[in-house]
Amino acid sequence: MQKITVITAYDFNTARALEESGVDYILVGDSLAMVALGYADTKRVSLGEMLICTRAVHRGAPKTPIITDMPLQAVSKSINDSLKAAEQIIKAGANFVKIENAEKETLKLITKLVAQGIPVFGHIGYTPQRFDKPIVVKDQEKLLKDTQALEYAGVSGIFLEMIPSQISNLITQSISVPTIGIGVGAGTSGQVLVGDDLLGRYNLVNPKFLRRYANQYSESVSAFRNFIQDVRSGEFPADGESY
Numbered sequence: 001m002q003k004i005t006v007i008t009a010y011d012f013n014t015a016r017a018l019e020e021s022g023v024d025y026i027l028v029g030d031s032l033a034m035v036a037l038g039y040a041d042t043k044r045v046s047l048g049e050m051l052i053c054t055r056a057v058h059r060g061a062p063k064t065p066i067i068t069d070m071p072l073q074a075v076s077k078s079i080n081d082s083l084k085a086a087e088q089i090i091k092a093g094a095n096f097v098k099i100e101n102a103e104k105e106t107l108k109l110i111t112k113l114v115a116q117g118i119p120v121f122g123h124i125g126y127t128p129q130r131f132d133k134p135i136v137v138k139d140q141e142k143l144l145k146d147t148q149a150l151e152y153a154g155v156s157g158i159f160l161e162m163i164p165s166q167i168s169n170l171i172t173q174s175i176s177v178p179t180i181g182i183g184v185g186a187g188t189s190g191q192v193l194v195g196d197d198l199l200g201r202y203n204l205v206n207p208k209f210l211r212r213y214a215n216q217y218s219e220s221v222s223a224f225r226n227f228i229q230d231v232r233s234g235e236f237p238a239d240g241e242s243y
């Protein structure tokens with residue numbers, strides 16, 4: 001089977017480029033909290049902010065399946081509020097919601113969402129909404145139990161973040177839904193990276209799992225500097241560049 005590819009996007013123009021690239025899924029990750037909004041972590045992003053980005057991505061990539069993260073603020077309330085939040089995310093253009101961890105309350109929520117026809121991806125291992133800093137999660141027994149519980153709850157697939165590759169392989173072999181890995185080795189059904197990370201556009205984290213395919217941050221700085229220099233020296237605008 002061909003591997004599944006997932007890349008995050010938070011805005012219209014990045015979504016356009018992703019749709020043209022032929023990626024399998026676009027993830028509107030709550031990583032947008034850090035990457036697009038400048039918060040210190042993913043915990044404080046609001047449902048409203050996730051909705052704005054989901055709508056923008058849907059406009060840019062109307063044909064690509066979109067997965068949107070349920071923000072912590074939408075899952076730490078009553079189950080009814082969480083259900084309403086998920087409905088709003090789907091109305092904004094997402095095809096799936098993704099929810100971190102496999103605790104009892106989370107499994108209950110997933111079961112209800114699936115029963116209402118809202119497809120869900122799970123996310124276990126390092127789950128940033130519940131941890132203060134990145135760690136590798138190694139409790140094989142718990143991870144296997146959690147995956148089975150998520151599959152039973154009806155998830156469409158499971159994101160695995162920062163767990164040892166042997167455990168990730170074991171999980172992938174033991175369930176019938178696809179696994180999407182980040183920092184868990186090559187044995188998963190697919191791989192995900194944050195789009196801004198792989199473009200070299202966001203350089204405030206440097207995880208081992210990150211491969212950079214461009215250096216857009218430094219390219220941006222030098223393009224901005226060139227403009228500034230051209231304006232200051234009178235090189236811009238030239239005669240043909242005005243009305």
Ligand SMILES: Nc1nc(=O)c2c([nH]1)NC[C@@H]1CN(c3ccc(C(=O)N[C@@H](CCC(=O)O)C(=O)O)cc3)CN21
Pocket residue numbers: 030031034035042128133134194197202205206207208209
């Ligand atoms: N831009 C970005 N990329 C991501 O992959 C990402 C986010 N944001 N935000 C949400 C989570 C957080 N994730 C992260 C964030 C940082 C590291 C990281 O810097 N790891 C380093 C340092 C670990 C440490 O501080 O101890 C590493 O070497 O793995 C890993 C995963 C993955 N997700």
Ligand SMILES: CC(C)C(=O)C(=O)O
Pocket residue numbers: 008027028029030031032069159161182192194
């Ligand atoms: C790192 C991926 C899996 C994610 O959850 C995000 O971008 O928020």
Ligand SMILES: [Mg+2]
Pocket residue numbers: 029030031042069
């Ligand atoms: Mg996330």
